[in-house]
Amino acid sequence: MILSWRSRRKSKKSKNPGQEINSDMEILNPRHFCCPISLDLMKDPVTLSTGITYDRESIEKWIEDGNLTCPVTNQVLASYDQIPNHSIRKMIQDWCVENRSFGVERIPTPRVPVTPYEVSETCKRVNDATKRGEQKKCRELVRKIKNWGKESERNKKCVVENGAGCVLSACFESFASVSNEDLLGEILSVLVWIPLGEEGQSKLGSVQSLNCLVWFLTSGDLSARQNAVLVLKNLLALDQKHVKNLVEIEGVFAGLVKLIKEPICPTATKASLMAIFYMTSPSSFNEKMVPMFEEMGLVSVIIEILVDGDKSICEKALGVLDHIFDCKEGREKAYENALIVAVLIKKILRVSDLASELSVSILWKLFKNSQDRSEDGGVVVEALQVGAFQKLLVLLQVGCGESTKEKLKELLKLLNLCRVRLDCFDSTADFKYLKRSH
Template identity: 50%
Template sequence: MRRRGGAKKDILTPAMSSSEEEEEEIVIPSQFQCPISYDLMKDPVIIASGITYDRENIEKWFESGNQTCPVTNTVLATLEQTPNHAIRRMIQEWCVAKGSSLDRVPTPRVPISSHQAIEICGKLLSATRRGDHVVCVEMVEKMKRLGQESERNTKCFKANGVGLVLCVCFNAFSENANASELLEDVLLLLTWMFPIGSEGQANLTSTTSFTRIVGFLKSGDQNAAFLVKELLSLDEAIVHKLAAINGVFDALVKSIRDSSSLTSIFHMISAKPETTSRFMELGLVNSTVEMLVDSENSVCEKALLVLDAICESNEGRTIVRGNELVMPILVKKILKISEFAKKSLVSVMWKICKSGDGSEVEEALRLGAFKKLVVMLQVGCGEGTKEKVTELLKMMNRHMKMNGFVDVSDSSIEFKHLKKPS
C-alpha cells in the first residue's frame, strides 16, 4: 500500500497498472484508523479507557513512560491490552471488499500476557523439580517458539522471572547425558534473559553447570560463548571458578573466532594473570594476531585488548615480540582503527619496544611508524595514550640519531619540531 496525505482522513493510493491513467483514491474509515498515527490499524487492541489503538503505537506510548490514554488523557488502572477482534474482522472484510487495491491485513499473533508467562514458568519449574525431562522440553520449546514470534514476548518472559527458572533447569539437568537438546535450547533462551540475578548466576556457575557449558563451548556453540562472556564480566570470583573447569582454556582458544571468546580470555587474563602461561602454551598469541589481519574494527578492539593484557607479563611480552607479524600489523593499523583500539595498540607497541633490545624500535622505524605516530599525536589522543606515543617517538628519535637511521617514509620530520596537540 502507498499512502498520500497525513491528515486525519488518510488517503490510500493503490499501485497503477500500465493501463491506468488515474489513481483511485481510497479513504480509510475513521473507525479503522489508529487515533495516534491515523494509519489503518493492523493489530487493534482495546485499553482500559475503552479506546481502540493499533498495538504497536500504543505500546510505544506506554514504553515512553506514559500511563494515560492518549485520547481521553485519563490515568489508566492497567496497561494491559485486549485484542479487538470485532474491529479487526471489519478491517479485514473492508480490505477484501476493495479487491486488489489493498493488501488484506493479516491476523496478528497475540502477544502473551504476564499471566501466561508466569503459568509457563511455573510448569517448567515444577517439571524441573520432578526431573520430568519430557515436560521441561515441552515448556522450553514453547518459550522458544513464543520468544521468536516477537520481542514483546521475550520481554514479557524476562520480566516475569523466566531467566532464574531457566538457570535452575540448566543446573538440574547439567549432568544428564541425554538432555543435550534441552540444555542447548535453554542456553539460547538465556541469551535473551541477561542480567539473570544473583540466584540465577549461582545456578549457572555451579561446577556441573560450568562443566556442561564448557562442553558446549568446545563444540563451537555461540550461545555458550556469549554466556561465558556475560558471566565473566559480572564478578572476578567467577573467573576463578571457570579457570578450575577442565578444558576451558583449550575451548576458549579454539573458539577465538567468536569475539565473545576473545572478551572472555581478556577477562580471565586481567582478573587472573597466572592464566596467561596456560593460554600461551595453547598458541594464544598466534591466534590473536591472526584475528588482527582482516577482522572488522570491533574484533580488532578485542584482539588488541587481549594482546595488551598478555604484554603485562615478561613471558607474554617475550612471546609477542617473537611473532614476526606483530610489529608490521601494529604499524599498518595505527591510523586505520577506532580511538578505543588505538589506546591498546599504542600500549602494546610501547611495552614491547620499551622492554626489547632496540630491534623492535628499529623495525617500527623501518615500517614507517614514526610518521604515523606523529600524525596521531597531532590529531590528538587520550592523556595516557599521548604519553606513550611521546615516549615511543623519543625512543625512535634517539635510535635514529645513534644509528644514523633515516626514516624513508618522511625524512623531513624531526622530533624536536613536533607540534604539540592543543
C-alpha cells in the first residue's frame, strides 16, 4: 500500500510556463520511505539486525507486544538493538523538501532517545548529590531528566521504568526543609508525570514533604501551585493515610478551595476536587475537615461550578458534595443555599450515569435529614417546584444501580406525599408529554 499527499494549494505555477498544478493532483510516497508495519512515511527510521528498516515507534510497539521475529523476514531477532538509519532519514527529508509545493511537510530530525543506562546513571548521581547536600548539582540533574521527558513519551516511559520516581521523591524530602524553591519546583514538575511507587509515596508523605507541598500550594507561582496539587492528588489516591498529617498543616484547606474559586486551569481544578474528595471520604474522615471547608465557602463554590462545569468537573464536584453531606454541618450549608436543589435536579440525566447517581445520593441525604418538610417550604417543596418528581420517575424507568434505585423509590414516596398534601400538581395529570432530558 502506498499513501499519497494531496496538494494544499488550489493552483501553483510550475517551472514550465502555462503549466499548473491542480489541487486534485496527488503525489505518491516512495515505497522504500514507508514503514513496513504502519505503511506511513517513516519519521525515525531504524534498522534491525536482519537489515530491515522500520519506523522506531512501530517496531518498538511490535517488540513490546512480545514478538521475537522481524516482521518482514520472520527471522528470530538475534538482537533488539535499533540502529538509526541516518541515510534513509536524510533521503526522506530531502524528498519532503522537494515536494513541499504539494503540501508535504518536512520530517523533523528526531532526537536520539534516552537509554535505560543513561537514566539509571543520572538517578545514581542525583542520589549521591542528595546525600552530599549539593543542591546546585541536583537541580542540574533534575532538569536533565525533565528535558528527557519533554522530548517524547518514549523517554518518559524509560525514565519511569528506571526508578526516577523514588530517587526524586527522596531528593524532595531531603531538601524540603531547606526551602530551595528552584530545586523543589523542578522536582515537582517531573513528579506530576512519574508514578510514585510505595517508597516514593512514603517520602512525599512525610511531615516535612507535606509541609513543603502545602507551601507551594499556597505561596508558589501558578505553575508551582498546579504541580503541587497534582502531586498531592496522586499521593492521596495511592494511600489516604496521609490525610491525618495533611489536615494538621495550616493553609491546606484554603489552598485547595482557592484553586476552585480562582481556577488556574481545568486540570488544577479537577486535581483540587479529587484531593478534597479523598480527604473527605469516610475512610479518612476527620471532624476538623468539613467545618474548615465550610468556613472557606466550599459548598457555595462547588454549586457555582456545577452550573456550567463539564462532565469531568461535574462528576468530581458531585462526589465531593456527596461526602460532605454525610456531615450535619455540610447539610446545613446546603439547606441555606437556594440553588442546590435546582442544580442537582438539572444534572440528573444530563451529564452521565455517575453524575445522576451522585445527584440522587445527595438529594436522598438532604431529604432524609431535613427537618422541614412542612407546607411552609423545605427542600422537598423546592424539589417539586423544579420538576424533581418527573425527572426522578424517568430515571427510575430508564434504569440505574440497585442502591440508586432504592434511594429513588424513597425520594419519590416523599415527593408524592408532599405533592398530594400541598396540591402542587393535578393528581390526575399524566406524563405523556414528559420529555427525557438527555
